[in-house]
Amino acid sequence: MAAQRGQRNGVGVTPPAPTAAEITTPIPRVTEVPAARERARAIPEAAVARLAVYLRVLSGMQEHGSGTVSSEELAAAAGVNSAKLRKDLSYIGSYGTRGVGYEVAVLIEEIERILGLTRKHSVAVVGIGNLGHALANYGGFPGRGFPVTALFDVDPDLVGVPVGGLPVGHIDDIARVCAEREVSIGVIATPPPAAQAVCDRLVSAGVQCILNFAPVVLQVPDHVEVRKVDLAVELQVLSFHVARRADNAAVLAEANGRAANGRAVDGMVVS
Amino acid sequence: MAAQRGQRNGVGVTPPAPTAAEITTPIPRVTEVPAARERARAIPEAAVARLAVYLRVLSGMQEHGSGTVSSEELAAAAGVNSAKLRKDLSYIGSYGTRGVGYEVAVLIEEIERILGLTRKHSVAVVGIGNLGHALANYGGFPGRGFPVTALFDVDPDLVGVPVGGLPVGHIDDIARVCAEREVSIGVIATPPPAAQAVCDRLVSAGVQCILNFAPVVLQVPDHVEVRKVDLAVELQVLSFHVARRADNAAVLAEANGRAANGRAVDGMVVS
DNA sequence: CTGACTTTGTGCACACGTTCACAAGCGGTA
DNA sequence: TACCGCTTGTGAACGTGTGCACAAAGTCAG
Ligand SMILES: NC(=O)c1ccc[n+]([C@@H]2O[C@H](COP(=O)([O-])OP(=O)(O)OC[C@H]3O[C@@H](n4cnc5c(N)ncnc54)[C@H](O)[C@@H]3O)[C@@H](O)[C@H]2O)c1
Ligand SMILES: NC(=O)c1ccc[n+]([C@@H]2O[C@H](COP(=O)([O-])OP(=O)(O)OC[C@H]3O[C@@H](n4cnc5c(N)ncnc54)[C@H](O)[C@@H]3O)[C@@H](O)[C@H]2O)c1
Numbered sequence: 001m002a003a004q005r006g007q008r009n010g011v012g013v014t015p016p017a018p019t020a021a022e023i024t025t026p027i028p029r030v031t032e033v034p035a036a037r038e039r040a041r042a043i044p045e046a047a048v049a050r051l052a053v054y055l056r057v058l059s060g061m062q063e064h065g066s067g068t069v070s071s072e073e074l075a076a077a078a079g080v081n082s083a084k085l086r087k088d089l090s091y092i093g094s095y096g097t098r099g100v101g102y103e104v105a106v107l108i109e110e111i112e113r114i115l116g117l118t119r120k121h122s123v124a125v126v127g128i129g130n131l132g133h134a135l136a137n138y139g140g141f142p143g144r145g146f147p148v149t150a151l152f153d154v155d156p157d158l159v160g161v162p163v164g165g166l167p168v169g170h171i172d173d174i175a176r177v178c179a180e181r182e183v184s185i186g187v188i189a190t191p192p193p194a195a196q197a198v199c200d201r202l203v204s205a206g207v208q209c210i211l212n213f214a215p216v217v218l219q220v221p222d223h224v225e226v227r228k229v230d231l232a233v234e235l236q237v238l239s240f241h242v243a244r245r246a247d248n249a250a251v252l253a254e255a256n257g258r259a260a261n262g263r264a265v266d267g268m269v270v271s
Numbered sequence: 272m273a274a275q276r277g278q279r280n281g282v283g284v285t286p287p288a289p290t291a292a293e294i295t296t297p298i299p300r301v302t303e304v305p306a307a308r309e310r311a312r313a314i315p316e317a318a319v320a321r322l323a324v325y326l327r328v329l330s331g332m333q334e335h336g337s338g339t340v341s342s343e344e345l346a347a348a349a350g351v352n353s354a355k356l357r358k359d360l361s362y363i364g365s366y367g368t369r370g371v372g373y374e375v376a377v378l379i380e381e382i383e384r385i386l387g388l389t390r391k392h393s394v395a396v397v398g399i400g401n402l403g404h405a406l407a408n409y410g411g412f413p414g415r416g417f418p419v420t421a422l423f424d425v426d427p428d429l430v431g432v433p434v435g436g437l438p439v440g441h442i443d444d445i446a447r448v449c450a451e452r453e454v455s456i457g458v459i460a461t462p463p464p465a466a467q468a469v470c471d472r473l474v475s476a477g478v479q480c481i482l483n484f485a486p487v488v489l490q491v492p493d494h495v496e497v498r499k500v501d502l503a504v505e506l507q508v509l510s511f512h513v514a515r516r517a518d519n520a521a522v523l524a525e526a527n528g529r530a531a532n533g534r535a536v537d538g539m540v541v542s
Numbered sequence: 543c544t545g546a547c548t549t550t551g552t553g554c555a556c557a558c559g560t561t562c563a564c565a566a567g568c569g570g571t572a
Numbered sequence: 573t574a575c576c577g578c579t580t581g582t583g584a585a586c587g588t589g590t591g592c593a594c595a596a597a598g599t600c601a602g
Pocket of ligand 2: 138424485
């Protein structure tokens with residue numbers, strides 16, 4: 001059943017091809033494992049994020065009654081290239097049937113296994129302001145295996161008040177409560193100046209994964225995993241594309257509409 | 272001033288090397304531009320996102336009174352490698368002084384120019400529920416050049432009610448209002464089933480940039496830029512790391528502590 | 543059982559992004 | 573002016589991720 005898992009290693013390990021090594025470097029001797037510093041590097045981070053998307057699409061298909069999907073269908077629904085999808089799936093094993101496709105239920109199960117969704121991950125939200133309220137009230141997490149089991153704030157007016165059915169705790173109790181409720185993911189939704197301190201307290205409390213909404217760069221020990229959601233950055237990236245589009249339009253207009261001599265284009269690009 | 276901009280093209284364009292093209296494909300004729308489908312590829316997307324981070328750090332430094340920064344300092348504050356930071360900055364030009372560093376004010380100005388922040392980008396939020404309320408009430412956007420100028424919902428109880436000082440409009444007025452207020456960025460915070468329809472209406476209204484919070488893959492025309500914020504995916508990626516960490520710990524413990532025979536490891540992985 | 547057809551799984555080449563390492567350039571000092 | 577130490581800017585190596593194209597492996601009809 002799961003015996004095929006070894007295949008994924010075949011991709012990264014079978015052809016290590018130390019071609020250039022012998023030319024430039026003074027022979028790094030292939031005794032242990034030359035390149036890979038951590039033996040554990042297997043599924044690309046980008047692929048992991050996509051697997052989560054596939055999982056959601058598959059869940060929708062299952063509710064809709066589909067028994068099997070081809071890589072083409074699933075790729076279209078997930079908005080990616082079908083080759084990429086197949087490669088992503090190949091990282092977790094060979095669960096497809098050639099000529100037919102993938103069984104939806106099997107794929108769901110395997111992706112959930114790889115993503116560690118077979119067990120629940122208790123979530124704590126710190127900072128119950130605008131965003132914290134929205135998160136606490138959101139019903140989409142518990143159903144997906146991420147029950148919100150603790151809320152924290154410093155504001156005395158908030159402490160004790162139930163939000164989304166859960167009373168807000170005081171930040172000073174964070175260590176005790178997180179331990180009691182086995183919190184594995186901490187969400188930071190405090191103002192930026194408080195974020196690092198809150199982060200430190202979460203880490204002290206033993207939380208190893210943090211999702212940060214505050215626009216600050218958090219310093220954490222190596223063993224803690226941080227992901228950030230930065231809306232200002234998202235907006236600014238969009239802004240960049242607007243600006244770019246405008247620039248391009250101007251350049252194109254000039255290149256097309258005006259004279260066909262080559263100087264105009266060079267004038268824009270070079271020095 | 273903008274003279275050095277041409278340099279960045281040197282990196283990505285000088286070696287287009289259409290080697291395999293002549294071998295496999297039936298000669299795609301090198302009349303116009305062989306490789307680059309869009310002539311505009313210059314600053315890597317990843318670098319753009321980081322520039323936004325640098326900008327925020329720099330703003331903090333400016334308020335703190337710093338006149339200049341070295342790449343080392345700025346990199347540390349932004350949580351990146353200093354070489355990467357310098358390369359990122361080199362995409363937008365040469366604004367540093369060797370032996371000294373970068374002038375904070377100059378860098379801020381240039382990054383803002385590249386990101387298109389010299390003009391305001393009007394934002395519309397659609398779906399004024401939990402998340403929409405948080406976004407509408409959030410004070411951090413207007414100050415950064417992203418004024419929220421329109422809110423929309425279908426709920427009759429919400430329409431007309433002011434949220435964050437702005438009355439909620441009806442979704443049916445979206446085209447008119449977006450045109451009037453020159454909305455350039457649409458934010459989707461509706462339930463998933465409504466997201467694609469809302470997206471289509473935004474696109475019809477002329478909005479070319481969309482920030483999507485609904486966990487669905489949006490279909491849009493080529494000229495529309497979509498970025499998505501998917502909290503479920505973020506949590507699942509964190510979950511994956513928890514699982515991996517646990518696996519590694521188990522494997523390591525076994526490999527180190529127990530007997531050195533190979534059978535034990537296989538026993539863990541299979542089935 | 544055979545052969546035609548479909549779809550997976552992956553080797554390979556390319557593109558993108560990251561990191562290293564160092565020459566070039568600048569300010570300060572004698 | 574000549575030297576020295578510091579920091580930038582970037583060529584080049586490297587690693588990661590993406591996409592193509594096809595052999596392998598299955599289904600199904602006859
Ligand atoms: N609301 C949004 O839409 C939005 C958008 C982008 C980014 N953000 C970021 O998310 C964070 C939260 O935003 P918000 O609008 O909810 O802010 P908010 O001011 O409404 O809420 C912050 C909450 O954190 C609490 N808090 C402050 N210090 C604390 C501490 N040390 N420990 C625990 N709790 C503490 C406050 O009492 C308050 O309840 C901010 O960093 C903000 O920049 C929010
Ligand atoms: N709240 C969160 O913390 C959170 C977290 C992750 C993802 N999300 C996603 O963000 C989206 C919004 O979440 P929420 O908690 O704010 O939901 P919500 O149900 O509180 O709000 C949705 C709002 O959208 C409005 N709406 C519905 N159909 C609409 C339409 N066709 N046009 C305009 N408005 C319409 C509803 O009237 C409602 O006010 C959802 O897709 C959700 O999955 C939310």
